[in-house]
Amino acid sequence: MSKIDLDDFLSQLDPKLRKKITSGNTIEITKQKTPSISLNNALKGGFGYGRQVLIWGNKSAGKSSFCLQMIADAQKDGKVCAWIDAEASFDPEWARKLGVDVDQLIYSNARSMNEMVDVGVQLMKAGVDVLIVDSISALLPAIYFEKDSEELKQLENTKQIGAEARDMTNAVKMLNYANNNDKPTLLVLISQQRNNIGAMFASHQPTGGHAVKFFSSTIVKLWSSESDNQAIKGKIVSGDKIIESKIGRVVNWHVDFNKTGPAFVAGSYDFYFDGEGSMGVDKIADLVDTAELVGAIQKGGAWYTVGEERLQGRAKVIDWLKEDPKRVADLEAKLNV
Numbered sequence: 001m002s003k004i005d006l007d008d009f010l011s012q013l014d015p016k017l018r019k020k021i022t023s024g025n026t027i028e029i030t031k032q033k034t035p036s037i038s039l040n041n042a043l044k045g046g047f048g049y050g051r052q053v054l055i056w057g058n059k060s061a062g063k064s065s066f067c068l069q070m071i072a073d074a075q076k077d078g079k080v081c082a083w084i085d086a087e088a089s090f091d092p093e094w095a096r097k098l099g100v101d102v103d104q105l106i107y108s109n110a111r112s113m114n115e116m117v118d119v120g121v122q123l124m125k126a127g128v129d130v131l132i133v134d135s136i137s138a139l140l141p142a143i144y145f146e147k148d149s150e151e152l153k154q155l156e157n158t159k160q161i162g163a164e165a166r167d168m169t170n171a172v173k174m175l176n177y178a179n180n181n182d183k184p185t186l187l188v189l190i191s192q193q194r195n196n197i198g199a200m201f202a203s204h205q206p207t208g209g210h211a212v213k214f215f216s217s218t219i220v221k222l223w224s225s226e227s228d229n230q231a232i233k234g235k236i237v238s239g240d241k242i243i244e245s246k247i248g249r250v251v252n253w254h255v256d257f258n259k260t261g262p263a264f265v266a267g268s269y270d271f272y273f274d275g276e277g278s279m280g281v282d283k284i285a286d287l288v289d290t291a292e293l294v295g296a297i298q299k300g301g302a303w304y305t306v307g308e309e310r311l312q313g314r315a316k317v318i319d320w321l322k323e324d325p326k327r328v329a330d331l332e333a334k335l336n337v
Helices: 006-010 037-043 063-076 092-097 113-126 163-178 210-214 283-294 314-322 325-335
Strands: 052-057 081-085 106-108 130-134 186-195 204-206 218-223 231-238 241-258 266-272 298-300 303-306 309-312
Touching: 037 241, 037 266, 037 283, 052 063, 052 163, 063 081, 063 092, 063 130, 063 186, 081 113, 106 113, 113 130, 113 163, 163 210, 266 283, 283 303, 283 314, 283 325, 303 314, 309 314, 314 325
Parallel strands: 052 186, 052 218, 081 106, 081 130, 130 186
Antiparallel strands: 186 204, 218 241, 231 241, 241 266, 298 303, 303 309
16 A cells, blocks of 8 residues: 655645654653553553543542552652642641651642632642542532632522533633643543442442543543451551451442553452551552453462472561562563662
């Protein structure tokens, strides 16, 4: 098949239009790794910059903590990160435990959709690398406010069908438009889970309307059960006693939609919220599970083989890796993570 002379063809266009048009091979997708190695493996690298990502799921699934850990990793690479706190739930001490440099984190407590868009657009124009909105479920639409004012209406005057979804549609359109620049921003919207009342069978969906899902290049669901079989227990010092307590839980993830890699992939990771070790996603445990999945670690019964080392039990493998960072680096190199 003969090739056209693309430059010759483009030279015929209006000069102003020509500046906005280029070849498809000039587009590069840079990705930000998430705290979960197994999810990164499924996403073929992580979340794409210049894209909108939706993270949703049930409460206490660690969605905010997951994003805070991602910010901590991005900051290590010199990225400028921002947090829009619509829920007034940001805890700087917890963020520090997850590795975030809170002194270098841009923070806004925008509570309405208008405020969120105003802040978000200005930050994108300034070149922010990672922008998290926690969460869009808490943002108030314009119908809740008096005209041209930040004063709240009486509750009985706020009833308007579809107001939230309509305003959110315009909000994500404006944010996506503002993200069309030379320094693309990774925009992550956190959404809570709601019941899909119109469905024939009981189901769940994120809040914000269809536009939030439509404009998202990647949609990831995080959920966790509060049952004992999903809990991670450990020994906690309480005064002069040592008691067994829940210090974490297993969090499941599912890639609902993905334009920059495979979709409909599922997995899980260990998440810690208490104890003496690292908080948040246990990256070493996740590394072990991913390595086993791709064959970098061999498992037979209860025995694991890592290189020439043979260990009994998953916990023993995790502890063995944590003893020596070089072992972790070697295993990461095999997985290219």
